Amino acid sequence: MKRIQYWLMCFITLLLCSCANKPISPETWLTKGVKVNLPAPHFDQVYHDQQLLTFSYNGQQHSLITMIDAQNDALSVVGLSTLGIRLFKIDYYGKVITTEQNIFIKELPSASQILSDIMFSILPIEQWQPLLPKGWQLIDTNEQRLLINEQQQTVIEIKYRQPPSSQIRKPTNIKHYIFGYQIAISSME
Template identity: 65%
Template sequence: MKNYQLWLICLVTLLLSACANKPSTQAWLTKDISINLPSAGLNQAYHDQQLLTFHYHDKQNSLITVVDADAQSLNVVGLSTLGIRLFNIEYRDNHIKTEQNIFIKELPSASQILSDIMLSIYPLEQWQSVLPTGWQLVDEKLHRKLLNPQRDVIIDITYLQPPSSQMRKPILIEHHIFGYQINIESME
């Protein structure tokens, strides 16, 4: 439990947000720039059970997530590495609904968790309409990069080479502004 609490506190510090009574659909790209998330609909069904290993300030913590996305919604279930259900986040009709099963004083914003997931699996077209002027999301082989107007890489997502019939799955998310790295290992 202590490991989980440390992970949450680190993530809260990184994402500069705390859980609110009414979760916002706004997420932070940098410490000064926020956006509204694109709509939750995804043309192709997506499912993945993942072990997330979070690295920040020479500390490492892990969390299991189950991610399901379809044409109507995105759902993320968070579990401790022991399998205890910690939270559920559902994004549907431009509203975020969160359920926290274990009370912890500080939790990251649901929209920030969704933002990293959506940046890694949703099509570029869905993101371009919500990005600030001059910002770009670019796919380059096994990488997706979020670039600011100066062409600095803000977020770099690395993918595993998928079989041709499947969506590619992220294996690493690096946020250069907030200084964290998430290694993603599919458990399927």
């Protein structure tokens, strides 16, 4: 009986350790061979949103709920299953990103890729442009944002719904042409 209790305690300890906060590098992959630093978060406005994200990849669809809180120099993202089970939490403050991965679902993008997509969609292009490779650019209109590589090919396309003029734009769709996925975004607020 003591041996079973010992192994049960070891298993619980390992499970708890796997859910601990882990710092990750503030970087993201734009393509399979191009990696850039993420800009440090800086928000002139407070941004809160609850979103239903529907990922389409390889002919399959999977959904995820995110709760996003951004203000000043901090960004926090909590990912939940559609049943409300917490999957992960990401905190980005200053130059430090910590993640807490509660449950990993291989059909969904990694927490760091979700963070990158959120940052590409809500941060001003002025914060991104100095970090992009030479020849890459972000092009903004009221309805969309395009990330263009040095060969003038679209890498990421983000579509927006028009907010009141005093608010940050909220994305409705993100399409990553290189990685082959698309995210339909519905605001739940």
